[in-house]
Amino acid sequence: MARSRLTELAVELRASVERSLAIYFRYPAQVVSDFLATPLWMLFFTLPILMFAPPESWSSPEFLAKLYWGWITLGILSSSFWSIGHAIEREAKMGTLEALFATNANRVVLFSGRVAVMVMSTLVEAAYVWALLHATFGFNPPVRDSAALLTAWILVIITAVGLSAAYGALVLRLKNPGALTNILQFALVVLTGAFFPVTSLPGPLPSLAMLIPLTYPVDLVRWASIGEETLLDPALEFALSAALAALSVALGGAALRAVEEENRRSGRLGFH
Amino acid sequence: MRDRILEFKAVFYRDMALWLRYPSWIFVFFAFPYLFTGMFYAIGVALAGPGAVQNFQATTGTENFLVYNVAGMGIFMAAVVMVEDAGAAVRREQLLGTLEAIMAAPASRVLVLSASAAPNLLLTFATLCLAVVPAAALTGAAGPLETAAALLLALVGMLPLAGLGMVLAGLVVKFKEPWGALNVAKALIGVVSGVGYPLEVLPEWLRLAGMAFPTTHAISMLRDALIFHRVHGGTLLSLAAVAVMAAVYPAVGGSVLRRVIREAERSGEISTY
Numbered sequence: 196m197a198r199s200r201l202t203e204l205a206v207e208l209r210a211s212v213e214r215s216l217a218i219y220f221r222y223p224a225q226v227v228s229d230f231l232a233t234p235l236w237m238l239f240f241t242l243p244i245l246m247f248a249p250p251e252s253w254s255s256p257e258f259l260a261k262l263y264w265g266w267i268t269l270g271i272l273s274s275s276f277w278s279i280g281h282a283i284e285r286e287a288k289m290g291t292l293e294a295l296f297a298t299n300a301n302r303v304v305l306f307s308g309r310v311a312v313m314v315m316s317t318l319v320e321a322a323y324v325w326a327l328l329h330a331t332f333g334f335n336p337p338v339r340d341s342a343a344l345l346t347a348w349i350l351v352i353i354t355a356v357g358l359s360a361a362y363g364a365l366v367l368r369l370k371n372p373g374a375l376t377n378i379l380q381f382a383l384v385v386l387t388g389a390f391f392p393v394t395s396l397p398g399p400l401p402s403l404a405m406l407i408p409l410t411y412p413v414d415l416v417r418w419a420s421i422g423e424e425t426l427l428d429p430a431l432e433f434a435l436s437a438a439l440a441a442l443s444v445a446l447g448g449a450a451l452r453a454v455e456e457e458n459r460r461s462g463r464l465g466f467h
Numbered sequence: 468m469r470d471r472i473l474e475f476k477a478v479f480y481r482d483m484a485l486w487l488r489y490p491s492w493i494f495v496f497f498a499f500p501y502l503f504t505g506m507f508y509a510i511g512v513a514l515a516g517p518g519a520v521q522n523f524q525a526t527t528g529t530e531n532f533l534v535y536n537v538a539g540m541g542i543f544m545a546a547v548v549m550v551e552d553a554g555a556a557v558r559r560e561q562l563l564g565t566l567e568a569i570m571a572a573p574a575s576r577v578l579v580l581s582a583s584a585a586p587n588l589l590l591t592f593a594t595l596c597l598a599v600v601p602a603a604a605l606t607g608a609a610g611p612l613e614t615a616a617a618l619l620l621a622l623v624g625m626l627p628l629a630g631l632g633m634v635l636a637g638l639v640v641k642f643k644e645p646w647g648a649l650n651v652a653k654a655l656i657g658v659v660s661g662v663g664y665p666l667e668v669l670p671e672w673l674r675l676a677g678m679a680f681p682t683t684h685a686i687s688m689l690r691d692a693l694i695f696h697r698v699h700g701g702t703l704l705s706l707a708a709v710a711v712m713a714a715v716y717p718a719v720g721g722s723v724l725r726r727v728i729r730e731a732e733r734s735g736e737i738s739t740y
Contacts, residue, residue: 228647235654243503243536243663246526247511247519261514288562377495381502391513 207300211308219312226316233320234327237266244390257421259334264420265390267321268351268413272389273380274313275355279363282306296459302451303360303444310356337421343429344419350412350436357443358409364450367458387413392423408439474574478582482556486590496548496594500540501602504533507663527665529694537602538689539662542621545591546628546660546682547653549584553632554649556583557639570728570737577725580636584629584717592622599693609693617692620702624685624709630716637720637727640737656680661687681716684709 220226241262245253252258283306286292295305328334338344362379386404387393392414393404404410411432417423425432486493512519524530557580560566569579596618603609609617638645659669659677666674666683677683684705691702731737 222644222647224647225644228651232650232654235651235658239654239657239662242668243507244510244514246523246532246664247508248515249518249522250526252515258514265510378498378502381506385506385509390510395513396509
């Protein structure tokens, strides 16, 4: 009996996640080191920002909350971009990219398993960092509306996967993504307002930020967590974010397929 | 001796060819310090408001946040490349199956596996100069001579990183995938070196740990010369510390690498990956 396309996608996603989980847990030292390194990286990124604030505000709950939620957004965005860009590069280096592309699996789903694992690891680290901050400063991250926060996170992840697929297409074309990933992820963190409302950006940057689909779900995360004002009416912003998430995935998948086709024609698919 | 020079030249040419094959990385090493500085500044201003630069001056002693952060991030990037690439180069040979071929060649194994430090040092120092010079000139922090002297101090501070790279190369020969430990080491180096803040904000024990890393001294010397225009007892102590590290770390790293290779050859582990 023919399975529906939705069932097929679910099966492909499950296979992709299972494969990524198996690879992730194959190196337990990597899992442990992630836990050890996370608070250090947080300090590395947070302390230079704190230099711009008066010392008496460093441990204020509002300040810590903005940094904490911003940190999680940064983690999820960079996980998505590194996961898809690197997954494509790694498969090409291992000589398995052609084999994967010879299957009829959905190209976005093919690499999303790795994103799922990285997002899971980021969320576990977020819980662990919260425990550390709670033990050190008595800090509890504020949550204004937990259902809205969860929905906003899901929209952030779906949109990030869509954009990462478009970025993956660029990787297929450029072959070495490391440099681009680094620049892109930090530019996106600033431009989508992971740590602060995009309206605080100088000059024409707020207008540029409004053109990025991720800006809206990230804005909703800040609204649902620390209660900051949204760019649009929250209900309208949720609807817009959902539409942009779907559009991002569709366009990302189309871009990936287009570059794959072009590489097939030119015989450059397995080049790296 | 002539053979060793030829081997060194061969590795140097190979690694420069690899770097130049992906020139976008060179752009990143130059751009990254600016990207991070921009990110720290943008988030800092958005969170702290118009008094952000005054706050920065009160804590760091200068309002020149551009040179302060570009200098710190530039040295940090150099450290990451010099340490990580030494291991990545060995890992690449393992995965491609060319490590055994290198071992079979009538060349010094330690030299072939560690000479990458030279092109990496050259490349990272060049990109550090490319990053620091415009920042110092744009902000009027230092004149050409002061900038040159500051960069020379930074170069001395970067020399011991070759030794840390050799240790990592040894870890790759032994454990194949030491990236977890490397991730912790990179984060630790980043935190204890005071990349974007003065060391005084760290607890005493972290400050003491930082003294063992050349990056801490290199950043401190670079900032002292570029921003604060001072050579004090601390600067001279830092210079002495990195001079000792430059002699000791590569010697220890070389010895570790030599021992690991010998053991791996004896046990046959050299061909596993």
